[in-house]
Amino acid sequence: xxxxxxxxxxxxxxxxxxxxxxxxxxxxxxxxxxxxxxxxxxxxxxxxxxxxx
Amino acid sequence: xxxxxxxxxxxxxxxxxxxxxxxxxxxxxxxxxxxxxxxxxxxxxxxxxxxxxxxxxxxxxxxxxxxxxxxxxxxxxxxxxxxxxxxxxxxxxxxxxxxxxxxxxxxxxxxxxxxxxxxxxxxxxxxxxxxxxxxxxxxxxxxxxxxxxxxxxxxxxxxxxxxxxxxxxxxxxxxxxxxxxxxxxxxxxxxxxxxxxxxxxxxxxxxxxxxxxxxxxxxxxxxxxxxxxxxxxxxxxxxxxxxxxxxxxxxxxxxxxxxxxxxxxxxxxxxxxxxxxxxxxxxxxxxxxxxxxxxxxxxxxxxxxxxxxxxxxxxxxxxxxxxxxxxxxxxxxxxxxxxxxxxxxxxxxxxxxxxxxxxxxxxxxxxxxxxxxxxxxxxxxxxxxxxxxxxxxxxxxxxxxxxxxxxxxxxxxxxxxxxxx
Numbered sequence: 001x002x003x004x005x006x007x008x009x010x011x012x013x014x015x016x017x018x019x020x021x022x023x024x025x026x027x028x029x030x031x032x033x034x035x036x037x038x039x040x041x042x043x044x045x046x047x048x049x050x051x052x053x
Numbered sequence: 054x055x056x057x058x059x060x061x062x063x064x065x066x067x068x069x070x071x072x073x074x075x076x077x078x079x080x081x082x083x084x085x086x087x088x089x090x091x092x093x094x095x096x097x098x099x100x101x102x103x104x105x106x107x108x109x110x111x112x113x114x115x116x117x118x119x120x121x122x123x124x125x126x127x128x129x130x131x132x133x134x135x136x137x138x139x140x141x142x143x144x145x146x147x148x149x150x151x152x153x154x155x156x157x158x159x160x161x162x163x164x165x166x167x168x169x170x171x172x173x174x175x176x177x178x179x180x181x182x183x184x185x186x187x188x189x190x191x192x193x194x195x196x197x198x199x200x201x202x203x204x205x206x207x208x209x210x211x212x213x214x215x216x217x218x219x220x221x222x223x224x225x226x227x228x229x230x231x232x233x234x235x236x237x238x239x240x241x242x243x244x245x246x247x248x249x250x251x252x253x254x255x256x257x258x259x260x261x262x263x264x265x266x267x268x269x270x271x272x273x274x275x276x277x278x279x280x281x282x283x284x285x286x287x288x289x290x291x292x293x294x295x296x297x298x299x300x301x302x303x304x305x306x307x308x309x310x311x312x313x314x315x316x317x318x319x320x321x322x323x324x325x326x327x328x329x330x331x332x333x334x335x336x337x338x339x340x341x342x343x344x345x346x347x348x349x350x351x352x353x354x355x356x357x358x359x360x361x362x363x364x365x366x367x368x369x370x371x372x373x374x375x376x377x378x379x380x381x382x383x384x385x386x387x388x389x390x391x392x393x394x395x396x397x398x399x400x401x402x403x404x405x406x407x408x409x410x411x412x413x414x415x416x417x418x419x420x421x422x423x424x425x426x427x428x429x430x431x432x433x434x435x436x437x438x439x440x441x442x443x444x445x446x447x448x449x450x451x452x453x454x455x456x457x458x459x460x461x462x463x464x465x466x467x468x469x470x471x472x473x474x
Contacts, residue, residue, distance in 0.1 A: 008111055012109070012111075013096065013098075017098070019094055020098070023085070024190070024191075027189075027326070029077070029081065029352070030188060030346055032081055036082075039078075040098070042106065043109065
């Protein structure tokens with residue numbers, strides 16, 4: 001993926017994603033939840049959006 | 054961005070929705086991992102400022118970049134104050150219940166610790182795996198139980214809720230759950246659908262055929278529960294809600310399910326969410342197959358616990374709509390919402406509607422609809438014509454009713470009965 005080297009493994013990222021899921025962080029924020037899972041899937045696949053805000 | 058219905062070629066410079074949502078997500082993650090329940094998590098996820106991607110960092114590695122400047126997130130109190138009303142629609146319909154009414158501006162809407170509390174959602178009897186429901190909430194396979202038997206439901210699924218998967222399995226017998234929770238106040242919701250007893254069921258009978266007791270930390274919370282009576286009926290989903298639930302001294306919430314007569318106790322699903330002291334969380338429902346989010350971030354769930362009527366997508370632009378996405382679908386016809394709430398309290402019902410069929414140019418231009426609205430034997434609306442009341446078609450209209458009390462079975466039953474069309 002682009003940017004700085006990422007020292008975190010895919011398994012650890014998945015654990016962090018699962019932690020947020022279990023914490024219910026997006027229970028009342030479905031748009032953010034969908035966006036988060038979209039970006040998380042890209043991170044896990046090693047992809048990135050080059051587009052800047 | 055595909056996640057928000059945008060193509061991969063979207064231009065964030067011109068797509069303000071994606072830009073706003075990514076900014077909110079950045080703040081949500083930052084709040085969670087630095088000041089919230091995730092402040093001790095070893096791996097931090099964040100959205101870099103100005104970019105549309107996630108980064109992962111090990112907290113103790115020293116590789117984490119400086120935090121983005123974060124505006125303090127709105128408190129739940131602020132959200133509720135900013136959204137003092139809401140509603141349902143008969144043509145286009147959404148519903149909000151808030152308890153107890155009519156505190157428009159709650160002084161303390163959320164315990165200070167609630168942000169750090171986690172939700173627990175358990176599919177009782179489901180040993181195969183969890184799923185995310187239509188509102189994006191994760192339900193886990195059965196856990197934390199002691200005793201009883203896991204069972205699958207062979208009958209067709211329930212039809213009065215948006216997501217029948219909660220009712221495909223159950224745990225039955227005499228059993229307990231010991232659910233670890235952080236100290237704090239929670240709202241407990243238990244979900245049920247009776248299939249064995251009742252008309253057409255294998256065991257026949259109906260009401261009073263299966264009675265059982267539910268205890269919370271050793272104290273009787275319902276004694277007895279008759280699912281067929283409360284739902285009402287066989288194969289009809291229902292839920293019971295409990296306030297001010299907290300873990301016992303050992304850090305666990307102890308739920309007991311005790312059979313009375315003549316058969317086993319059961320439960321289909323258990324949900325524990327951060328709650329409000331002495332107040333039920335608002336019920337927000339939209340008559341649509343997908344959830345909606347209002348401008349304050351409140352989730353409006355697809356309507357459930359409703360029998361009858363017909364849900365139909367609509368595409369008109371509604372004048373005066375506080376949240377346009379809530380008017381993209383409607384339920385019409387003859388239908389009743391069975392809204393399961395905490396007994397012994399008063400509630401306010403807000404309905405939003407807009408006439409999206411009659412009154413527009415075309416074959417229905419000269420025609421009208423009208424209907425009656427009944428709650429607990431009282432007539433709240435009589436021959437109500439949303440087109441006339443709103444002053445024309447495609448205009449948002451609100452009606453609010455305070456002081457509603459649930460029946461003895463813990464439900465407010467909102468009945469829409471057509472008088473014309």
